[in-house]
Amino acid sequence: MSIQTQKLAPIAFISLWSTGFIGSKLGAPFIEPFVFLALRYAFAVPLLIGLGVLLGSGRRLPVKTAIHCMVTGILVHGIYLGGVFWAIRQGLPAGAAALMVGVQPVVTALAAGWLLKEQITWRHWLGFAGGSAGLLLVLLPKLGEAASGITSVTVSVMLVSVIAISLGTVYQKRFVQGADHVTGTTWQYAGALLFTVPLTFTETWEIAWSPQLIFAMAWLVLVLSIGAILLLMYMIRTGSAAEVGSLFYLVPAATTLESYFLFGETLTLVQIAGMVLIMAAILFIRRKPRPA
Numbered sequence: 001m002s003i004q005t006q007k008l009a010p011i012a013f014i015s016l017w018s019t020g021f022i023g024s025k026l027g028a029p030f031i032e033p034f035v036f037l038a039l040r041y042a043f044a045v046p047l048l049i050g051l052g053v054l055l056g057s058g059r060r061l062p063v064k065t066a067i068h069c070m071v072t073g074i075l076v077h078g079i080y081l082g083g084v085f086w087a088i089r090q091g092l093p094a095g096a097a098a099l100m101v102g103v104q105p106v107v108t109a110l111a112a113g114w115l116l117k118e119q120i121t122w123r124h125w126l127g128f129a130g131g132s133a134g135l136l137l138v139l140l141p142k143l144g145e146a147a148s149g150i151t152s153v154t155v156s157v158m159l160v161s162v163i164a165i166s167l168g169t170v171y172q173k174r175f176v177q178g179a180d181h182v183t184g185t186t187w188q189y190a191g192a193l194l195f196t197v198p199l200t201f202t203e204t205w206e207i208a209w210s211p212q213l214i215f216a217m218a219w220l221v222l223v224l225s226i227g228a229i230l231l232l233m234y235m236i237r238t239g240s241a242a243e244v245g246s247l248f249y250l251v252p253a254a255t256t257l258e259s260y261f262l263f264g265e266t267l268t269l270v271q272i273a274g275m276v277l278i279m280a281a282i283l284f285i286r287r288k289p290r291p292a
Helices: 003-017 019-030 033-055 063-089 094-101 104-116 122-142 152-175 181-200 211-238 241-263 269-286
Strands: none
Touching: 003 019, 003 211, 003 241, 019 033, 019 063, 019 211, 033 063, 033 181, 033 211, 063 152, 063 181, 094 152, 104 122, 104 152, 122 269, 152 211, 181 211, 241 269
16 A cells, blocks of 8 residues: 555544444443444454455465464454453443553553564653553543442453453564455454354343444444454554554544544543643654654
8 A cells, every 4th residue: 555545544543443432332221242242243244254255355364374363353352342341331431441441552562572573662662651641631530430330350351451452463463464454354353253252141132223223333343343443454564563552542532532522521621632642642653763
């Protein structure tokens, strides 16, 4: 893809990925979390297979590569999203959940430096510090809401989720280079589906098929599971894991802005300042040094 596409891909990704919390919030009153995820993946797999056939890119992967894709799917879609959905269902405030997810760029950078031998420079760490400070400004005004849901169990599950998506990002970069995006993503959701289906047997499978749930499911399948994930796989392949991970700092800020317009949630000057700080930090991390 062109350099222009590489520049636009992060903007498009954050715009799409941040709506995942919105779609989840819309659908949550009508369906349990693991059933929600299992149905989402079950709908996504055949759509991706059809997309691969339509684009002529649905070629068969080597067995080893397909297994690596499934492992990535279990980490990124199964453990990460499953943990987030479950913790919020148990009463963890969304602001607290987003704050914990916000440490993901640092975990990814550490894992990339350790496992991929990527160079993590002072520029990365300074950007991470600025992004973390901006994240606190965005989320701290929300942490007082429903604080009783912050327990050792929900916090532990969220930390496992953050580690899972960080390792999934690095694992994808290390083991799934060169695989077709559509085919690789299809195998990812196959792995996530195999992981999630057994968890659904801990739930009642009671579903209220309201227009709101149908819209949320369609949005999460088409826009998130296909559009955003294909962008993520493209960025992981073309950039460093640390730089791609840094984009996740923008997700809580974007979600807060979307919630303001869609649900009438508060948006203070402090939060706006935090968003500006986050965007400055991301630009600083992703800025390429000038050639000598």
